[in-house]
Amino acid sequence: MNTTEFTVTVLGFNQALASAITGALDVFAFAGISWQRIHNLPTTPRFKVQLASHLGQQFLCSNQITLQPNIAIEDVSHTDILLIPTIGGDIDDVLEETLPLRVHIQRLQKMGADIAANCTGTFLLAQTGLLADKAATTHWGYADKFKAMFPNVNLQSEKMVTEDNAVYCAGGGMAWIDLSILLIERYCGHQIASDTAKSHVLDVSRTSQTIYASSRQRRFHSDKDIMAVQSFLEKNLEKKCTLSDLAKQHNMTERTLIRRFKNACDITPGQYLQSLRIEHARKLLETSSMPLENLVSTVGYEDLSSFTRLFKKATGLSPSQYRIKFKRN
Incomplete structure (x- = not known):
């Protein structure tokens, strides 16, 4: 059995959606554990998870919960996956405040990390230039704004998740579920991903967000x-x-x-x-x-x-x- 432990880093910032951070960290942390515990099997953690921020500073999420990171993004020298969560506040304000983070997203991508962004977090990813000429999705309600800001991105807003050359995007606010399970399958195979989804009672059959759009x-x-x-x-x-x-x-x-x-x-x-x-x-x-x-x-x-x-x-x-x-x- 492959027991390699991969590293997942979630990038935190002020006005991020807390559930997209803590929820994703939980799902990755319990891959290889939750299903096994239910069935009295030996547990094998598949991912090391960590929360990073600019200079390792605490940040205030959009629901007024303050989160304390494990590490400064400046000190992350390796990660297999870098996940950018949903922007829960004003998008333009957050993009301006998170300017120092962009160079580190670019740096980790050059070092071989898979870069993934959820919902409106795709705006932050797009501002790094890493989505240029690539397929992407975002929350259906912000698709017009996204297209206006980033016309060189191949936006496919009807999709729940997109992947293009190891750059991943997910649609609506809770689409981090679909994104996390997809990435678990990429690193650990279908069985581990399926077991993780079932143990957390997650519906991962969603391929489109048009059923939620207006x-x-x-x-x-x-x-x-x-x-x-x-x-x-x-x-x-x-x-x-x-x-x-x-x-x-x-x-x-x-x-x-x-x-x-x-x-x-x-x-x-x-x-x-x-x-x-x-x-x-x-x-x-x-x-x-x-x-x-x-x-x-x-x-x-x-x-x-x-x-x-x-x-x-x-x-x-x-x-x-x-x-x-x-x-x-």
Whole structure:
């Protein structure tokens, strides 16, 4: 049996999300231990974990808990994994305050460390330049801000986790779970990762964060005419509406409508309408027992099978699977 102990360093800073720090440290620290204890087997720790900060100073997390690091990031000469947690405070303020950390992220990457960032921590990673021309993800609610700040990054915000040349990113705030289990599998194999997930009762089947996203994120623009189009579609999502009718109603040509809509929302009017319908269907699946046949017509579709294909493509789950997972009792 390979009993090599790998080192995981979590990088702390003021206004970091405490759960993304302590939770990840716990999961890595218990790899090779928790499952074994449950089954009365010999324990073999697989990771040495440590918390680092600028000059080894205490830092105040976004929930007002103060954490004491084990080491100064300046003194970390080797780590197999460097994990950057979620930014829980104002992103711009945190990026300015953490400027001294960037050189050490770059230094450890050059020394062979896997670099991983969770949720909005990907903003700090991107500012080092290590995500340039690489695939990345971030919290779906901050995707537009990320794209505006880092246009040279291949942002894939629908994904829960991305990996590109040993640089890892995870999506929403609790996606450190998916990221940690993925990295445990990378270093220790599938069985250890699976055992760790099961012992902590972690759901690691999530591959997409689109099931959590909202079409409201497409409202963050300044084109008032396109906002009017969006409002019309939101109020009439169950009705048939051709692109020609939509353009005439808002005093535009079809070509102008498509161009301005894509500039403002990064998708076409048809794609936006589909996202509205899928989101409305999600709400109905969560809050009602409406039969699927009735639900489909309520959100503007006629054929159950084609709706099911669209819904699964958008969320990663069939409508019935989504209802089972998210139905509110």
